[in-house]
Amino acid sequence: MTLATSSAARSVQSRRRIRDYIYETPLIPAKHLGRETGTRLYFKAENFQLTGSFKARGAASKMTALGAGRDLITASSGNHGIACAHAASILGQELTVVLPETVSPAKLARIETYGVEVILHGSEPNLAELHAQKLAAERDDLIYVSPYNDEDVIAGQGTIGLELLEQAEGIDNIFVSMGGGGLIGGVGAVLKSFSPETKVFGVAAKNTAALAASLEAGRIVETEHLETLADGVAGGVDDDSLTLPLALSVIDEVIVCSEDEIADALRKMALQEHQLVEGAAALALAGFLKVVDKLQDQVSVVLLCGSNYDTARILPLISD
Secondary structure (H helix, E strand, O other): OOHHHHHHHHHHHHHHHHHHHOOOOOEEEOOOHHHHHOOEEEEEEHHHOOOOEOHHHHHHHHHHHHOOOOEEEEEOOOHHHHHHHHHHHHHOOEEEEEEOOOOOHHHHHHHHOOOOEEEEOOOOHHHHHHHHHHHHHOOOOEEEEOOOOOHHHHHHHHHHHHHHHHHOOOOOEEEEEOOOOHHHHHHHHHHHHHOOOOEEEEEEEOOEOHHHHHHHHOOOOOOOOOOOOOHHHOOOOOOOOOHHHHHHHHOOEEEEEOHHHHHHHHHHHHHOOOOOOOHHHHHHHHHHHHHHHHOOOOEEEEEEOEOOOOHHHHHHHHHO
16 A cells, blocks of 8 residues: 555545534635636635634544543644644643744734643744654653644545545646645645546745755755745654655645745735635645646646734735
8 A cells, every 4th residue: 555545544534533523615616817827726715614724624633533631732833723722622632832933923812712821932833843842752641743744634634635526526736835744745645546647736935945845855854944924834844754755655746936926826815816815825826826827728726725814914915
């Protein structure tokens, strides 16, 4: 059994387990951008997910597998923390969330509403991850929940692919933003297992492109992490990450986008598609727009990973 098929099988199991903890999100035809670009364009609207991002799936998958009454710690740039806090509140789990000091104020406030313990540590997400892992290692009863480097988390994200297979036939291309690789690994594994002709595009933000660099090198590579509108994909990749070999097996092409390209995609989503999404979701659209000339008359899906945007940051870009 290949990495992709084993991951897809876990997604099938995960879907049964998390069905009551998530929304099945719609697949929405583009209002204007498909016609404008000469493609049949759809948006998989995880921006409408229960906690405002796809992370609800992976968190529910891992935390239902662990069961109630457990002491957990996680690290996040925001969305995974929100998702874990929500799941912990339902499952009766004690949770600590380690966040970078640069976390979006809106995401921090959302996490705090669940009453979990919050620790601010480090200037970027991978430093928060290392601190959470250190704290977990110091206590035998404290379980670390990775945002991406976990089979159950990846399986939960892969349930998006299972829904897509039921919602559309003949998907030629899918565009997925890349952070740690859990989302594209999970979704890509399902699609390559059940729809191998679908081309999987991984889209990275130039300012934080650790997974893209690692894919090119065939090994984990450390990169500089600069501020990005796509803060949901910010940070590095664990040295022992499960996601790199999985991503290598399912991704057909990597696209790297600049901050200007992400900002342009944010404006297009707001003004032409009438949807406000976070920068990491616009990143996937930016990748699509960068190669759209090669996709004429094809069916393409842009995965909108979330909508937990910082109003003070996003609205000025839209009104420019």
